[in-house]
Amino acid sequence: MLLPTDCQTGILLRRYKRFLADVRLADGQSLTVHCPNSGSMRGCSTPGSPVLISKSDNLRRKYPWTLEMVREQGVWIGVHTGRTNYLIREALENGVIGDFGPLSSIVPEVTVSAGSRLDFRLETESGGTVYLEVKNCSLAENGVALFPDAVTARGTKHLHELVRLAAAGYGAAVIFCVQRHDADRFAPAARIDPVCAETVAWAAGRGVRFLAYRAEVCPQAITVREKIPFCLSEYSRDCV
Known part of the structure; x- marks a missing residue:
């Protein structure tokens, strides 16, 4: 972008x-x-x-x-959260993010329940539907990208929505867009928001996929480049 x-x-x-x-x-x-x-x-x-x-x-x-x-x-760190969805959509359209297979459509800002929306609904060429939430990550410590950087009740609510959709038979996923290049893996920031971190682990055990992608950030452009490991703990190397 x-x-x-x-x-x-x-x-x-x-x-x-x-x-x-x-x-x-x-x-x-x-x-x-x-x-x-x-x-x-x-x-x-x-x-x-x-x-x-x-x-x-x-x-x-x-x-x-x-x-x-x-x-x-x-390092340059992208802090404009309004750009994050555009970055992920661009990466989906260009095939940089291929975790969901070939896509037939990408629908933004999808209402999933009263007063609750998720960032994207993906329709795959194989016929499956995936609901996707995107989170911007600007915090990194000791090479680990961390989210959130403050307590987020809204983020936890989205995880409950995704678990409900996964239980109904849909694909459900979260992508953390890491807008800095000095992190080699991602983990929930349990020290900052333990409830959110616990909910991530709970949702992962109920069919929600968690992915992290790192972007190259410079004054001319921001581009999602590569997937980095997602870990349930910043102190663990047991990552996917």
Whole structure:
């Protein structure tokens, strides 16, 4: 996925109120930008870090600029969670993600129950239906990508929906899109949200598939490149 050509780099001054960040540009100007990430951004919101921001052509926006990525520990980290589904869809269409076999259709934003939607419904050429939820992962520690970076009741609710669909005979899966290249495997962040981690293990035992794919992140483009092992514990090498 190519990023807008008019992006600018700057230095992160602070991230606050969840959806705002102050950035200093090379000319010394300071901007308040939209931060499209509801998580804690642990490990990718340190003041003084280089950032990349993009400008919207929507004149009605209060904050025209958007935080796209942050550079920490020598790597660019994608923090714009609104781009994650596009990245995974692109990877599905290009065959980079082939875990579900050839696909005949990809339907986004599917309502599965009252007040609950999942990111995609995949129709396979073999005739099967797979419900897919996508999660953005920006946190990594000691080479392990971790999700979530804050307690997520919504994420746990999605897992219950997927278990219900798996019990009804449908395919059900979660893909974690790791938007940084310094992680060689993925695990649930049990220290941050033990309930979510326990629910992942419970759902895995009831037919929900868990996959992790790593993206190459740079100021010009973000591209899903490869599958990395999914582990039920960050301390275990027993991964799939």
